[in-house]
Amino acid sequence: MTFNMKISAAAIALAVGVSGTLLAEQAKAQDAGQYVPGTVYRSGPYAPGGIPWANGYADYFKLLNERDGGIGGVPIIYEECDTAYSNDKGVECYEKMKNQGPTGASVFQPLSTGITYALIDRVKADEIPMITSGLGRADASDGTVFPWVFTLPVTYWAGADAIVQYIDQQEEGSLDGKTIALVYHDSAYGKEPINTLEYLAEKHGFKLELFPVAHPGLEQKATWLKIGRQIRPDWTIMWGWGVMNSTAIKEAAAVGYPMDRFIGNWWAGSEVDVKAAGGVSKGYLSAQFHGAGEDFKVLDDVKKHLVEKDLNAGPDEEVGDILYNRGLISAVFTAEGIAKAQEKYGQKPLTGEQIRWGIENINLDEARLEELGLTGLLDPVKLSCADHEGGGSVIIQQWDGENWKPVSDWISPARDEYLRDMYEKSAADYAAEKGIEPRDCSKES
């Protein structure tokens, strides 16, 4: 046996041996508490956006443990798994974490539309609720077809509607003959708003131009030459994520497209995006479903209980950033679902099925928001068996070079007018394709 042979044989033996022992050893016993899985991405192409979100999400549970001793006296066991924004890794994380803790995973929040799609069947089979805050399938707002999926507080369709409402306000109620361009990430995520915008284009009489951008979005020269030199749309909407956003802002500036007519959705409107693009991004608009900045009571608590004791997950200056706040809001939804479920099932670690009831009965009204220190950060949300979106609102914010400043009031998407019908129709198609019998919400308690 040559030397090389010996080395490689030893390497293989070692690899096989180690993996054998690792697989044999099952998950260790966990302390008593409510297990909350965090499917986050701190690596991969979208990590710059994923990290602040993950820190906000983790910090809120840590805050609950530090300040209140958990939820209703039940400590939160929070654990992360890195998905790298890849669907197969996301599935791997889900399968690994779903049965952890004393009662299994409470709620999954995948933070990726692709992973959401991959998990929809699985959460149903495993009876674990999934919250997709401002992402995922819009038609999952129909709780009769998607009992396990929640889209609070807004969906992409609702976001697209709110953006067009804002544009309509700016154009003083007449969009007839105008041109609106949509620059979107060419994936499941980016395509979500298209049908809403097509509907609105027909209704208001504006012309919709579509510009898909291939993943990861570094090459947009041709797109922006066409937008800036040829079509010159009155408004441009962007559904981007990661490095695509700052690239688009830079390219838009390069062709002289006015920033105050360029609106990103909430994934295309964080400090990461505008700071990476530099000074040219001043005036850029973005739609959000929560406030920006750190002047909120809950963030004071984060500073008092976490930052001062150096317990926060990320850098201190990150607290108050858009994506950090969003991670925190998302954690509030999970925590509120657990708190609500405890009212019915008692203060102990609960199962996914019990928490699903809790999320379905979330009622974050002004009083409750004040109690949680969220006033101004979030608009009221109230869910029901059939309505898994909860009627959240959207606010348009503008980057002034230093901070995000609101430039509109809370805009309520036109759900009653047409969005709800679109959700229900799309969900019904899905139910027919998958052979799902929609549940009867009048029989739910």
Add this chain to the structure above:
Amino acid sequence: MLYREAGQFKTSYAKDWAIFPIAQDRIVVLGFLAIAFIAIPVLSSEYFLATILMPFLVMSMAAIGLNLLTGYAGQLSLGTGGFMATGAFAAYKLSTMFPGMPIEAVFLLSGVVAAFVGILFGIPSLRIKGFYLAVATLAAQFFLLWLFNKVGWFTNYSTSGVISAPPRTILFTDIYVTGPEASVTAKYLFALTLVAILALAAKNLVRSSIGRRWMAIRDMDIAAEIIGIKPLQTKLSAFAISSFYCGVAGAMWAFLYTGSVEPLAFDINRSFQVLFMIIIGGLGSILGSFLGAGFIIALPILLTNAPHLLGLNIPVDVISHVEYMIFGALIIFFLIVEPHGLARLWQILKEKLRLWPFPH
């Protein structure tokens, strides 16, 4: 001592032609099949089945497909992801257009659709070779994904472009193998059966006249042509059969593994992944396809979970980065010590075993 064929006489042609002429090999293979079909479903956890063995089986299938084309017929291809996507979308269209079609037929027909697409994109191989052909097959990769992204018909006009597997049962039973009701064990056994049958078929194909024609073309196409092998049929048959396997693998990915899929899942990285599998596993070896898939699929997952299972509390981002580093180092290590792949390592081991314990 253990592995010696002394005393095993081949007294008929059939015995001489057997896939595994040595009795010990047969025992090992049957043993592996018994473990895979009986012991693993009974003993292993759902996590192990769903997240390690399922992608391993799916990617083994894709690796066999590419190995037939690149390892046996010598046609370098970077279109694997595109052909897998074709299989996935064909399976989706077939099963939603004809809800009564048995799922077995869906899988095989989606492979057939991919085969036809493969022939189409194999045509340039008649004129160009090597790296140039690899670049030409990139067209398949990008065109096919663009097509599935662009044309709503392929996704039944889903707003997001994501397809998801409708629930279907195995023929003549009510055991679900796709959709939310399907158990992981059922999916695993279904995938395993598909892979076992098609791997056996591949093994026999490469020992038959068609496989020998592929190898002749691979080793020297002009010489092969002179002795009467038609390059057109041979190359296109390699593309067709390879794409069939990749198509079935794509359908398995969408229907059995993740349950839903968007074209992005089959992007260029998937093609590279399969190519690396066969390079590390061993070009021109069916066993190598499995070894390579195991190395590329299972090892990163084990590396990610290792610190946690060892009780170390390392942040997830550090784990992810360490995983890339160790994995990259291992690839380089194996390519240096054994450039012919893991399958060659196994072959050398067998040679050594025959002499053991008295090496000379």
